[in-house]
Every structure is written in structure tokens, then in C-alpha cells.
Amino acid sequence: MKPKYSFINILTGSDLSTRRLALMEMKSPKAGPVIWLTGAVHGDEVGGIIIIQEVFKRLQKYKLLKGSVYALPLMNPIGFETVTRGLVIGRDDFNRSFDLNRSFPGDKYGTLAERIAFTIFNKILKSKPTLVLDLHNDWVNSIPHTLMDPYPGVKYKAVYETTKNYAFNIGLPVINELEEREAVLELKHSLSGALLARKIPTLTLEIGGASPVSSIAKEKDVADGVKAIWDLLTSLNMVQLIKQDFNYKQPDIFKNRILKYSHQPDASTSGIVVYVAKPGDLVKKGQPVAKIYNVFGKVQETLCAQKDSLLLGHSDFSVAFPGADLVSFGIL
Numbered sequence: 001m002k003p004k005y006s007f008i009n010i011l012t013g014s015d016l017s018t019r020r021l022a023l024m025e026m027k028s029p030k031a032g033p034v035i036w037l038t039g040a041v042h043g044d045e046v047g048g049i050i051i052i053q054e055v056f057k058r059l060q061k062y063k064l065l066k067g068s069v070y071a072l073p074l075m076n077p078i079g080f081e082t083v084t085r086g087l088v089i090g091r092d093d094f095n096r097s098f099d100l101n102r103s104f105p106g107d108k109y110g111t112l113a114e115r116i117a118f119t120i121f122n123k124i125l126k127s128k129p130t131l132v133l134d135l136h137n138d139w140v141n142s143i144p145h146t147l148m149d150p151y152p153g154v155k156y157k158a159v160y161e162t163t164k165n166y167a168f169n170i171g172l173p174v175i176n177e178l179e180e181r182e183a184v185l186e187l188k189h190s191l192s193g194a195l196l197a198r199k200i201p202t203l204t205l206e207i208g209g210a211s212p213v214s215s216i217a218k219e220k221d222v223a224d225g226v227k228a229i230w231d232l233l234t235s236l237n238m239v240q241l242i243k244q245d246f247n248y249k250q251p252d253i254f255k256n257r258i259l260k261y262s263h264q265p266d267a268s269t270s271g272i273v274v275y276v277a278k279p280g281d282l283v284k285k286g287q288p289v290a291k292i293y294n295v296f297g298k299v300q301e302t303l304c305a306q307k308d309s310l311l312l313g314h315s316d317f318s319v320a321f322p323g324a325d326l327v328s329f330g331i332l
């Protein structure tokens with residue numbers, strides 16, 4: 001079985017030229033679920049590109065038993081080439097002109113980000129997808145996890161429950177996105193939020209890290225990403241089981257549970273941070289996770305877990321300032 005590779009065009013505002021997005025397709029002769037894999041909506045989060053390539057190599061080696069797998073491995077080629085998260089082009093209203101993942105469902109006549117979003121969104125919708133998996137990178141110092149959008153209300157209960165079951169079949173810790181009003185408003189314009197609003201199950205996989213000083217796909221993270229996707233395809237009977245372990249061992253305590261995301265407490269002083277707990281640690285309420293020192297080595301502040309939590313990751317920098325987001329947790 002061979003995949004099909006093609007490009008889809010995005011018109012520029014002036015219609016002077018087009019930009020292209022790479023599209024990968026693998027179809028089984030037997031009808032079945034339609035799965036989308038999307039990568040690099042944030043241009044510096046490159047891990048998903050390689051994960052998608054590896055999944056397609058596997059699909060060629062082992063048969064796709066039924067259904068279709070589509071992929072847009074590089075949704076933000078401009079951000080990729082400039083090693084930046086967004087697109088520093090266009091209007092600057094509500095973040096949406098530069099963050100492609102805050103530009104959905106897009107606008108045919110909008111900013112470049114909105115036009116790219118429009119093209120992607122409509123291409124995906126047209127295929128009547130069963131599930132969309134959007135691949136991201138978190139901090140370099142983080143463990144892989146699955147992000148679910150916040151519960152959008154009773155109207156979406158059925159799609160939310162279906163999405164939750166897919167999330168549990170992936171086998172990574174499942175984290176609920178922030179529920180503050182602002183965040184929900186912003187997430188509405190993410191690929192996953194906009195698809196959920198159309199009642200399409202969508203999950204965000206945060207696998208491996210990217211930072212402003214290191215944006216490299218690492219072998220270990222690629223292996224975890226391929227396993228996560230392959231296990232999900234296996235649960236849908238689309239491929240045969242391949243036995244493989246995650247590099248990050250998930251304790252049983254996280255199975256079939258959604259943990260609430262938190263990045264509290266923020267720093268309230270400036271200084272140099274030493275992290276005293278590491279990604280993947282189970283931390284108790286009150287347990288120190290980071291210490292902030294002044295330049296002479298005197299402790300200014302000790303950041304402690306506010307609840308019993310799974311430590312998801314910590315910042316890739318040792319610089320603290322008031323309000324700095326230094327550690328992220330999944331609350332147990």
C-alpha cells in the first residue's frame with residue numbers, strides 16, 4: 001500500500017502567488033474511520049512532522065486494515081522556516097494574526113494566518129473526520145500528555161464523551177485545558193476548539209519539547225508519539241497491534257482519569273530558579289518544586305505544589321520574574 005503525497009494551495013491576499021501545504025493520504029480499500037494527523041501549527045514545534053512521517057512509514061510496512069489516515073505534517077511552513085511559533089504578518093488583533101492556532105476556523109479573506117486556517121479547516125471538514133490528532137511540543141523539560149479542550153456545555157456532551165474515550169485509548173496522562181474564561185475564549189480559535197464546536201472529536205498531543213533555544217525532534221519523543229498514535233489506530237481496528245512501551249511509564253493512577261491543568265503558583269519575585277522536582281514526579285500538596293535565589297544565593301521564594309499533582313513540566317529557563325509561569329501540573 002502506497003501513500004499519496006500532494007499539496008494544497010493557499011492564496012495570498014494579493015493573489016500574486018500561492019503557498020503550499022503538504023498533504024499525505026493513506027487509504028484502505030475497506031471503509032472505516034477517517035483519522036487526521038496535523039503537525040507544526042506552531043512553526044517551532046517540529047516533533048509532529050517526524051512523528052507523522054514515521055507513522056506513514058509504518059502504514060506502508062504494516063497494512064492499513066480499514067479507513068483512511070490523512071496528514072498535514074507542516075501547517076505553518078512560514079513559522080517553521082523562521083523557527084517561530086506564529087506568523088508575524090498581518091493585523092494584530094487578539095493574537096490571531098500571528099498565532100495560527102488562534103486563527104481557526106479561519107477566514108478566506110483574512111490575514112495570512114486566517115487564510116491558512118480556513119484552508120486547513122475546510123479540507124479537514126470535507127473528509128467527514130472521525131478524529132483529529134493535533135501534534136504539539138511543550139517545554140523541553142516536560143512529559144508527553146494528551147490535552148482535552150474544556151467541557152463546552154451540554155450541547156456538546158456526546159462529542160465530549162467520545163473524545164474522552166479516544167483520549168483514554170492513547171495511554172498518556174489526559175489533561176483538561178485551562179478553564180478560565182479568557183482561555184476558553186482563546187481556545188475557541190484553536191484547531192481543536194473550532195473542530196469541537198463542529199462536533200468533531202479532536203485531541204492535542206503534547207509530545208516532547210520546543211523552546212526558543214532548542215527546537216529539535218528527539219528520537220525518544222518521536223517513538224512515544226508513534227506509539228500513542230499507533231495504539232489509537234489499533235483500538236479502532238485500523239492496524240495490527242505492535243508491542244512497544246512509552247519511554248515515560250504511566251503509573252496506573254492516571255488511567256481513565258482527566259487531570260486538571262494548572263500552572264499555579266507563578267513566581268512572585270525575580271531571581272534565579274533551581275527546580276527541585278522533575279517532570280513526571282508525583283508531588284504532594286505543599287511539596288517544594290522550585291526555589292528562587294537572589295544573586296548572592298539567598299532563597300527569595302520557594303514554590304510549592306498547591307495540590308497533589310503530576311508534575312507535567314517546568315520552564316526551560318532559570319530566570320524568574322513576578323508572574324513567570326515556571327511549572328505546570330496535572331492536579332490529581
Ligand SMILES: [Zn+2]
Nearest residue numbers: 042045136137
Ligand atoms: Zn503548540
